[in-house]
Amino acid sequence: xxxxxxxxxxxxxxxxxxxxxxxxxxxxxxxxxxxxxxxxxxxxxxxxxxxxxxxxxxxxxxxxxxxxxxxxxxxxxxxxxxxxxxxxxxxxxxxxxxxxxxxxxxxxxxxxxxxxxxxxxxxxxxxxxxxxxxxxxxxxxxxxxxxxxxxxxxxxxxxxxxxxxxxxxxxxxxxxxxxxxxxxxxxxxxxxxxxxxxxxxxxxxxxxxxxxxxxxxxxxxxxxxxxxxxxxxxxxxxxxxxxxxxxxxxxxxxxxxxxxxxxxxxxxxxxxxxxxxxxxxxxxxxxxxxxxxxxxxxxxxxxxxxxxxxxxxxxxxxxxxxxxxxxxxxxxxxxxxxxxxxxxxxxxxxxxxxxxxxxxxxxxxxxxxxxxxxxxxxxxxxxxxxxxxxxxxxxxxxxxxxxxxxxxxxxxxxxxxxxxxxxxxxxxxxxxxxxxxxxxxxxxxxxxxxxxxxxxxxxxxxxxxxxxxxxxxxxxxxxxxxxxxxxxxx
Numbered sequence: 508x509x510x511x512x513x514x515x516x517x518x519x520x521x522x523x524x525x526x527x528x529x530x531x532x533x534x535x536x537x538x539x540x541x542x543x544x545x546x547x548x549x550x551x552x553x554x555x556x557x558x559x560x561x562x563x564x565x566x567x568x569x570x571x572x573x574x575x576x577x578x579x580x581x582x583x584x585x586x587x588x589x590x591x592x593x594x595x596x597x598x599x600x601x602x603x604x605x606x607x608x609x610x611x612x613x614x615x616x617x618x619x620x621x622x623x624x625x626x627x628x629x630x631x632x633x634x635x636x637x638x639x640x641x642x643x644x645x646x647x648x649x650x651x652x653x654x655x656x657x658x659x660x661x662x663x664x665x666x667x668x669x670x671x672x673x674x675x676x677x678x679x680x681x682x683x684x685x686x687x688x689x690x691x692x693x694x695x696x697x698x699x700x701x702x703x704x705x706x707x708x709x710x711x712x713x714x715x716x717x718x719x720x721x722x723x724x725x726x727x728x729x730x731x732x733x734x735x736x737x738x739x740x741x742x743x744x745x746x747x748x749x750x751x752x753x754x755x756x757x758x759x760x761x762x763x764x765x766x767x768x769x770x771x772x773x774x775x776x777x778x779x780x781x782x783x784x785x786x787x788x789x790x791x792x793x794x795x796x797x798x799x800x801x802x803x804x805x806x807x808x809x810x811x812x813x814x815x816x817x818x819x820x821x822x823x824x825x826x827x828x829x830x831x832x833x834x835x836x837x838x839x840x841x842x843x844x845x846x847x848x849x850x851x852x853x854x855x856x857x858x859x860x861x862x863x864x865x866x867x868x869x870x871x872x873x874x875x876x877x878x879x880x881x882x883x884x885x886x887x888x889x890x891x892x893x894x895x896x897x898x899x900x901x902x903x904x905x906x907x908x909x910x911x912x913x914x915x916x917x918x919x920x921x922x923x924x925x926x927x928x929x930x931x932x933x934x935x936x937x938x939x940x941x942x943x944x945x946x947x948x949x950x951x952x953x954x955x956x957x958x959x960x961x962x963x964x965x966x967x968x969x970x971x972x973x974x975x976x977x978x979x980x981x982x983x984x985x986x987x988x989x990x991x992x993x994x995x996x997x
């Protein structure tokens with residue numbers, strides 16, 4: 508049950524006479540109703556309020572539920588004076604006064620917390636009051652928004668006026684206002700159902716006045732209100748806990764993914780097996796392969812990178828693993844074309860990728876640019892991602908990593924970079940880059956100018972843990988078993 512559903516349930520019990528017991532010594536709703544009618548007649552004779560047209564009897568079909576025998580069904584307009592509001596001409600400065608009469612609009616009600624209201628954003632002058640249909644309502648009046656939207660409600664803490672977006676009740680016996688306030692909250696769905704309008708729904712003053720509410724004896728009303736207000740703080744606490752739980756549920760799949768990836772790159776997801784060798788041995792194999800590719804002229808010799816200092820290592824890894832820099836395990840790291848390539852409207856077989864196409868785990872081709880063969884040949888000498896390469900977004904939303912898993916012909920612009928791993932399980936490397944610890948490195952290495960930018964040197968110096976290749980594959984297999992379960996939780 509949501510907090511709002513719980514609140515609605517309590518209010519419904521309250522207006523059905525099920526929240527507190529009935530006490531015969533407190534009288535009846537009929538007796539209170541006669542007192543209200545007597546006071547209305549007195550006010551009519553005094554000229555304080557106008558005599559209203561006779562109201563239709565309340566039929567059994569109108570009664571939405573049963574109430575105690577000591578209660579009585581009544582119409583809102585039988586309890587007091589239903590008053591609309593008005594707006595003085597905005598262009599007439601004489602109608603508006605910062606020190607004048609508080610004036611309320613439904614928009615002001617968005618910022619009201621609690622059941623009382625003192626003022627809105629603007630005040631009107633005495634001239635504004637006289638020059639419009641706005642009226643001053645006394646302290647204790649029940650202010651009810653009748654359009655845009657229907658159902659904002661508050662009790663006037665002082666004399667106040669409203670615009671035409673309200674139908675307010677000035678009770679003839681002010682002590683009933685708190686109970687009627689809660690009644691109207693509970694009956695708002697019914698009021699909305701009876702509203703009319705095309706652009707927006709509105710309840711007229713006459714129809715609002717026809718709204719039926721139960722009337723208990725006054726002493727019982729006060730006990731009901733006391734019980735409601737005893738329970739409401741618990742609902743507030745329940746709502747706070749509910750929101751925290753909702754936030755947790757939203758975060759949980761993502762947090763779980765992060766935790767699993769962290770376990771994986773710390774060597775805690777699968778066991779280590781001595782027969783699979785070491786990260787050091789794999790590193791030497793990679794370096795030997797790089798030397799072979801350099802001699803063959805396939806790749807260029809790169810400048811030596813600084814050794815990894817102890818304080819750069821973010822956590823302990825198994826003894827059989829090794830900390831390495833990304834550049835040392837890749838044959839090539841480069842970003843895309845720095846100039847602006849000429850696009851073509853029609854697909855000619857060549858894709859031009861940017862950061863927006865690099866999504867976590869895959870390349871998104873729904874919003875991709877195209878180039879022709881000539882442009883492709885010019886750019887591809889610098890960056891032509893192949894199956895197995897990893898792409899990293901390095902401008903704007905920095906740090907997303909995608910695996911090239913097809914044989915499409917791709918080139919890139921500067922906002923994306925590529926890394927070509929050697930003798931590494933490319934999925935393991937992708938998960939490493941997606942992990943929180945590597946993302947933290949990327950964030951720290953990102954340059955903030957007009958937008959975030961991650962440059963090649965920073966990418967080359969990213970530090971990752973290197974397990975033996977067989978263990979990498981087991982880690983990937985375990986991740987691909989577990990991570991889809993996290994996705995199902997979203």
